[in-house]
Amino acid sequence: MITTSFDRLEMAYDALADAIDRVGPEQEALFFAKLALTLAHRLDNASEVIACIEIALRDLDAGGQRSDGPGAVPDPS
Amino acid sequence: MRPAGRGPLQSLYFEYPTFDAPDVPEHSGASLNHRVAIVGAGPIGLTAALTLARHGIASVVLDAKTSFNDGSRAICIARSSMQILDRLGVAQPFLAKALGWLHGSTFYRGRVIYRLEMPHSAHDKFLPMYNLQQQYIEQYLHDAAVRDPLIEMRWASEVTDTRPDDQGVTLHVASTKGDYKLKVDYVLAADGARSGVRSQMGLRLKGENYEGRYVIADVRMQHDYPTERRALFEPKSNPGGTVLIHKQPDDIWRIDYQLRDDEDESVAVGEVEIRRRVGAIIAEIGHDKEWELEWWSIYKANTLCLDDYRHGRVIFVGDSAHIVPIFGVRGLNNGLADAYDIGWKLAYVLSGHANETLLDSYSPERRGATLDVFANATKSTRFMTPATRGLKLMRDAALSLSISHDFAKRFADPRQMTPYTYANSPLTLATSEDREFVAGPRSGAACINCNLASGGHLLDHAGIGFTALVFGEHLLTGALGDALYKLDPQITLLGIGPAGDLADTDRTIADAFDAKPGTVYLLRPDLHVAGRWRQFGIEQLITALKTCLGEPSI
Numbered sequence: 001m002i003t004t005s006f007d008r009l010e011m012a013y014d015a016l017a018d019a020i021d022r023v024g025p026e027q028e029a030l031f032f033a034k035l036a037l038t039l040a041h042r043l044d045n046a047s048e049v050i051a052c053i054e055i056a057l058r059d060l061d062a063g064g065q066r067s068d069g070p071g072a073v074p075d076p077s
Numbered sequence: 078m079r080p081a082g083r084g085p086l087q088s089l090y091f092e093y094p095t096f097d098a099p100d101v102p103e104h105s106g107a108s109l110n111h112r113v114a115i116v117g118a119g120p121i122g123l124t125a126a127l128t129l130a131r132h133g134i135a136s137v138v139l140d141a142k143t144s145f146n147d148g149s150r151a152i153c154i155a156r157s158s159m160q161i162l163d164r165l166g167v168a169q170p171f172l173a174k175a176l177g178w179l180h181g182s183t184f185y186r187g188r189v190i191y192r193l194e195m196p197h198s199a200h201d202k203f204l205p206m207y208n209l210q211q212q213y214i215e216q217y218l219h220d221a222a223v224r225d226p227l228i229e230m231r232w233a234s235e236v237t238d239t240r241p242d243d244q245g246v247t248l249h250v251a252s253t254k255g256d257y258k259l260k261v262d263y264v265l266a267a268d269g270a271r272s273g274v275r276s277q278m279g280l281r282l283k284g285e286n287y288e289g290r291y292v293i294a295d296v297r298m299q300h301d302y303p304t305e306r307r308a309l310f311e312p313k314s315n316p317g318g319t320v321l322i323h324k325q326p327d328d329i330w331r332i333d334y335q336l337r338d339d340e341d342e343s344v345a346v347g348e349v350e351i352r353r354r355v356g357a358i359i360a361e362i363g364h365d366k367e368w369e370l371e372w373w374s375i376y377k378a379n380t381l382c383l384d385d386y387r388h389g390r391v392i393f394v395g396d397s398a399h400i401v402p403i404f405g406v407r408g409l410n411n412g413l414a415d416a417y418d419i420g421w422k423l424a425y426v427l428s429g430h431a432n433e434t435l436l437d438s439y440s441p442e443r444r445g446a447t448l449d450v451f452a453n454a455t456k457s458t459r460f461m462t463p464a465t466r467g468l469k470l471m472r473d474a475a476l477s478l479s480i481s482h483d484f485a486k487r488f489a490d491p492r493q494m495t496p497y498t499y500a501n502s503p504l505t506l507a508t509s510e511d512r513e514f515v516a517g518p519r520s521g522a523a524c525i526n527c528n529l530a531s532g533g534h535l536l537d538h539a540g541i542g543f544t545a546l547v548f549g550e551h552l553l554t555g556a557l558g559d560a561l562y563k564l565d566p567q568i569t570l571l572g573i574g575p576a577g578d579l580a581d582t583d584r585t586i587a588d589a590f591d592a593k594p595g596t597v598y599l600l601r602p603d604l605h606v607a608g609r610w611r612q613f614g615i616e617q618l619i620t621a622l623k624t625c626l627g628e629p630s631i
Contacts, residue, residue: 009484017470055482058480059478071361
């Protein structure tokens with residue numbers, strides 16, 4: 001079966017959701033730290049890992065509401 | 078449900094007619110044998126009746142109610158459904174009233190994170206989606222059914238028992254004018270999610286129930302916003318839950334909101350609570366003027382279906398056969414496709430042009446479509462109403478990443494209705510020929526449309542029966558054509574090329590179908606591709622047509 005890049009990302013999404021449910025909330029943070037370290041090891045590229053950390057750090061609180069809320073009319077694109 | 082003081086059919090904008098039970102010959106002891114009884118006068122039952130009538134088959138439509146559906150319910154009509162309505166000659170009032178749309182916006186904590194662009198090309202005759210309240214859908218179909226001498230409406234007539242035997246089916250009908258038995262050759266059960274026929278036959282839907290609950294509410298307000306799908310994740314007005322907003326005609330807005338797991342359902346559907354919650358959402362979308370509450374209901378996501386849609390002479394159509402989550406707008410649309418599929422097949426069998434085995438293809442084709450919906454709906458449901466901590470955390474991660482990064486945006490795609498390809502149908506035999514083509518609809522797929530330079534669209538030229546698109550010189554004349562007409566007297570042989578019915582001088586059609594002189598596409602009455610041949614042979618064409626007429630393949 002042909003899989004797209006999104007299909008593979010979706011498989012990871014499902015596997016992660018399943019793992020979180022198996023781990024339980026107590027061990028969740030440790031699980032994610034171990035997972036990140038393992039992925040960093042496999043990636044073997046410190047600057048890529050640091051760039052990924054920056055991505056994950058962004059928008060954590062979603063920055064509250066913006067002016068273009070769900071009432072703002074979208075661009076007619 | 079409606080606000081206190083208003084009855085179930087007291088709408089702010091829709092005048093509900095009242096239908097009485099008719100006087101019928103069965104009341105005076107007559108024992109007529111009808112061809113088809115359709116149980117349920119909703120959109121699916123009426124579409125089945127109109128499809129049968131289009132092929133010359135009479136039907137009796139029974140419904141226990143005395144009017145149309147009490148609420149707006151299913152509101153999204155997909156392009157493929159508008160195509161069916163167009164083929165039935167009833168699209169005009171729908172197009173005049175419905176609001177067409179192409180786009181959607183997904184918001185996370187008030188920010189747009191995803192713009193939904195529905196597939197649409199200049200060759201499409203209809204927009205990807207139209208919003209229209211279900212009672213209008215029923216009204217327009219009913220208007221057409223009443224005009225048709227082949228359709229007999231019997232309102233206020235409840236089917237209380239279904240008794241199949243070797244010759245046909247006997248329905249026990251209770252009406253205000255007296256009870257009677259109705260003898261028919263076939264029954265189409267289009268009596269909805271709580272199908273009486275289904276329980277009378279001792280059948281049960283199987284599948285999964287999801288935990289997520291949604292309130293669906295209609296309000297009337299003068300609100301300035303384009304017709305598109307708005308999905309709000311983690312909005313201020315419904316923390317921990319999702320909100321969907323759709324515009325409908327008559328200044329009616331559909332607001333769906335998810336209930337939290339700990340919420341008591343009986344409190345949630347009380348009018349006071351509905352007004353509080355809906356009011357908060359309306360405030361969040363910036364509407365500060367008045368609004369009126371019209372109607373509301375509660376909904377739970379399920380993926381349930383029958384193991385087999387056909388039980389001898391009793392055939393299940395629409396929600397009686399399958400219940401799907403609302404998020405992909407596939408309940409109504411798949412039901413209409415069910416009705417259109419069984420409609421032509423049953424008509425061909427009853428008119429003697431097809432073998433009864435043709436009906437065996439209904440369940441694999443339409444149940445296949447339902448299982449495909451389940452696969453997609455399961456994914457959209459776990460995103461809309463994540464049932465576990467893991468799914469919720471992953472959903473929030475995807476939404477948070479989507480604010481600044483495109484790679485995660487596709488998780489927010491609602492995976493809406495696309496027509497199902499009957500690739501594994503017993504009627505789709507010539508799939509090996511698909512390898513010869515680099516473009517065009519493949520075997521089993523819904524046929525594409527083409528905007529013609531001469532005006533109109535390609536599929537406007539398709540006939541009521543089968544249609545062969547014959548490219549290049551018209552080779553299906555004389556004895557070849559006669560052989561096909563003998564199998565299907567309603568067949569349309571459409572020559573496409575300089576000397577044909579459609580000149581196609583700019584090769585629009587030929588290019589879209591990757592056709593050369595001698596290429597043939599055989600379309601079924603429902604405009605799915607029965608087979609295609611880059612260089613046709615008459616034997617192959619006749620075999621394919623015979624297969625689609627229920628003749629067992631050799």
